[in-house]
Amino acid sequence: xxxxxxxxxxxxxxxxxxxxxxxxxxxxxxxxxxxxxxxxxxxxxxxxxxxxxxxxxxxxxxxxxxxxxxxxxxxxxxxxxxxxxxxxxxxxxxxxxxxxxxxxxxxxxxxxxx
Amino acid sequence: xxxxxxxxxxxxxxxxxxxxxxxxxxxxxxxxxxxxxxxxxxxxxxxxxxxxxxxxxxxxxxxxxxxxxxxxxxxxxxxxxxxxxxxxxxxxxxxxxxxxxxxxxxxxxxx
Numbered sequence: 388x389x390x391x392x393x394x395x396x397x398x399x400x401x402x403x404x405x406x407x408x409x410x411x412x413x414x415x416x417x418x419x420x421x422x423x424x425x426x427x428x429x430x431x432x433x434x435x436x437x438x439x440x441x442x443x444x445x446x447x448x449x450x451x452x453x454x455x456x457x458x459x460x461x462x463x464x465x466x467x468x469x470x471x472x473x474x475x476x477x478x479x480x481x482x483x484x485x486x487x488x489x490x491x492x493x494x495x496x497x498x499x500x501x
Numbered sequence: 502x503x504x505x506x507x508x509x510x511x512x513x514x515x516x517x518x519x520x521x522x523x524x525x526x527x528x529x530x531x532x533x534x535x536x537x538x539x540x541x542x543x544x545x546x547x548x549x550x551x552x553x554x555x556x557x558x559x560x561x562x563x564x565x566x567x568x569x570x571x572x573x574x575x576x577x578x579x580x581x582x583x584x585x586x587x588x589x590x591x592x593x594x595x596x597x598x599x600x601x602x603x604x605x606x607x608x609x610x611x612x
Contacts, residue, residue: 418598429507429590429604430545437598445599446502477544481598487533487552490592490600492544
C-alpha cells in the first residue's frame with residue numbers, strides 16, 4: 388500500500404539526548420514536511436523540503452535538524468537544544484508541483500522527554 | 502507571512518444540528534485552501550479543498566467556498582452525526598510550497 392510511515396510511534400528520551408524520528412514515503416512525492424502538534428496550538432511547521440538535497444526552515448526550526456538525501460526519506464532530529472521537545476510530530480508529503488496538491492500524513496510519533 | 506485563523510473550540514452540537522466552523526486567512530498571491538480532519542489517535546486526512554476563488558469544495562456532506570473578497574473558507578455541514586466528532590483544521594498552501602495550518606477546532610457531537 389502507498390503511504391507514509393513514521394517510526395517510532397512512541398519515544399521516550401532523557402533530557403540532553405538527541406533523537407531521530409523516521410519518515411518514509413512510497414508515494415513518489417517530491418515535497419515532504421515536518422509539523423509539531425501541541426494542544427491548543429494546531430500544527431506548526433518545523434522544516435520542509437521541496438526536492439532532494441534541499442530543505443527550508445519552517446516557523447519553529449530552532450533545536451531541530453533534517454536531511455533529504457533520498458526522495459522517499461525525510462528524517463527529523465530533535466536535538467538537545469530544543470527546549471520543550473515533548474510533543475506529537477507529524478510527517479507529510481505532497482506532489483510538490485503547482486499549487487493545488489494536498490498533504491498526505493503519517494500517523495505521527497509521540498515524543499516524551501523524561 | 503501567511504496565516505490562518507480558525508474559530509476556537511470546542512464546539513458541541515446535538516446530532517442533526519447545522520455546523521459552521523469559521524476560517525479566515527491572510528496570504529499573498531493565490532493560495533489553495535484546505536480542510537483536514539483528525540480523528541482521535543490518528544494523523545490528519547484531507548476533507549476537502551478549493552484551489553481558486555469561488556470554488557466550492559465538498560465531501561461527506563461537508564462544504565466550504567473559497568471567498569477571496571472576505572478571505573474566508575468556512576466549513577459547513579447541514580446535519581452532523583456522532584461520527585463527525587473530530588478536530589478540524591483549516592490550511593493554506595502558499596508560495597514556495599509552504600503549508601500553514603490554523604489552530605484546529607474540536608467538534609463534539611452528542612446523540
